[in-house]
Amino acid sequence: MDSPERLRHLPLPLFAVPMGVGGLGLAWREGARVLGAPAWVGEGLLALATAAWLLIAVLHMVRALRHPGSLAADLRHPVRSAFAGAITVGLMIVTGGLTPHLPGLAAGLWLAAVGMHLVIAAWTVRVLILAPREPAALTPPLLIPMVGNVLAPAFGARLGFEALSWMYFGLGALLWALLQPLLLGRAAMGPPLPALLRPSLVIFLAPPAAAALSLSALTGGFGPGPLACHGLAVGFAAVFLTMLGEFARAPFSMAWWGWTFPTAAFAAATLQAIAAHPLPGLGVLGWAVLLASSAIIATVCRATAQAAWSGALFRPD
Template sequence: MSEIQNNTSSSRLQFFPVMMFAVIMGFSGITLAYKKASEVFLLPEIIYQILSYITACIAVIITFIYLLKLIKYPNEVRQEIKHPVRVNFFAAISISMLLISTVFHEYENIALPLFIFGAGMQTFFTFYTITYWLNKNIELAHSNPAWFIPVVGNLIVPIAGDGFADIYLLDFFFSLGIFFWIILTAILFNRIIFHGMLAQKFLPTLAIFIAPPSVGMLSYLKLQGAYDMFAVILFNVALTFGLILLALIKNFYKIKFFISWWAFTFPMAALTMAIITVYEKTSFEYLTFKLLGYVSLIMTSILILIVLIRTIIAVKNGEICVKE
């Protein structure tokens, strides 16, 4: 019996997906949203402090498990990074490090090493993925909003690197992220509109459209400070994508649970942070933004709780970490 259990555990480790790092992104996002809400809405700091430690524990566990997979099943990892769809999720590793660095930004001994390592890995995964796209005959059917992760993830670097890196270096990452956000938005809209809707498993990744303009605005404000016309455009685009996702909500009702459901979480948290930040930057004049901020924070919290519960149930039922 014990031998069977060991074989089952080994099998699950073998198929532990790199997509699991999206869980860290989701928890980091909601932690930062509550941190911002505590500053602007004066919510109790204990909420984000508890969430920060929960996020750190989840990050350690997921990273440890994936490192075990790398050691024990290097060929499986090699196949993942050469896969036309899964390759895009490897940047979730570096983004997770950058987000954890932001969560613990006031603790320089923790935040700075995470930023350096995360920014270095983000650079590697960015150029690895771009060269992968250029060298391979990628089919349009393989494209999905997860393509944003390896290149648009660069927009997080200026946020995490605030006070740690030279402004010109942070400008470079910001420019790279904005450039590829524009290009990939056009490509992915063409794919979705003219070449059929995404496979059911990847429908949740539609939420990723919200993340680039939301994070882009937050990143831009870190670099420039002023809530000018460019920041307004980025915010309004993010809000528009959020409303589009809301209009498509009926499409998500009957979707079977996949780990890709975590793709809903970080974009919603990023939009929440963007709304609260706009309320702050407009000198608290627009109560509509305050109401939107509260609503978005509550919705995102409920969303993460639902996805977490469904994930735990799926793990218990053996539906995660199985061969596709």
């Protein structure tokens, strides 16, 4: 496949790459604080995520200029359109990486990211109201634009936007409470997700993990609220551990990136919980969760690079 055709079929879900890599960087930053892990690992991953976000954004801008119909088709697609939310969630994570180093720039980018994410979430709700979907079109990636607001306070509260962060948390939590029962109902009653989309089920892990991180930032500690959210995340993690064989049989697709940010956010929340409520042996658990998330993301990155090299990544669905 030549370069122009590759650009035509550039996957919108590629914006999940900086989400996953950046989320892992934040987890390693917590690992440096809690476990004494090398600080350069987290900072390096966050720098890589920033570079990936910029590169993917530029490529999609070029795609929009050369193949506007192709991008418009993605934004109308019932599954791929949800990854528009990954654009702004990835930018939020970039602000988290910049906050200790360039807080002024981070604050400006955070305001831009949450403003754009609100527009994307509002548009997604509008489409769902005006054009109701069949149950088969209700898939876990819908949580990205709808519930991404839950993550915003994890960075905004540390930048001084406390009131605005509480508002975004309330919006994201309400949308999460409304949407997740619909998605769980579809999973329980069918139709079953296609094999290519089955890995996206792990996205259910992201909202409670992100909510734990945000409530920790908003309340200044890992108290009852963050612990309750993390308890739900632990429950989902236990379910997905029993499904490892099922996930391992899934053919590669961009849905594999659904494993990345949720497991990274879960690792970060677990490390915060360990730091706030230390017990003997929990350090070993922290390392296990952090390294497991790292192994998952390394595996998905490798598979994605192989698909890009072979051209499989740029073939239409």
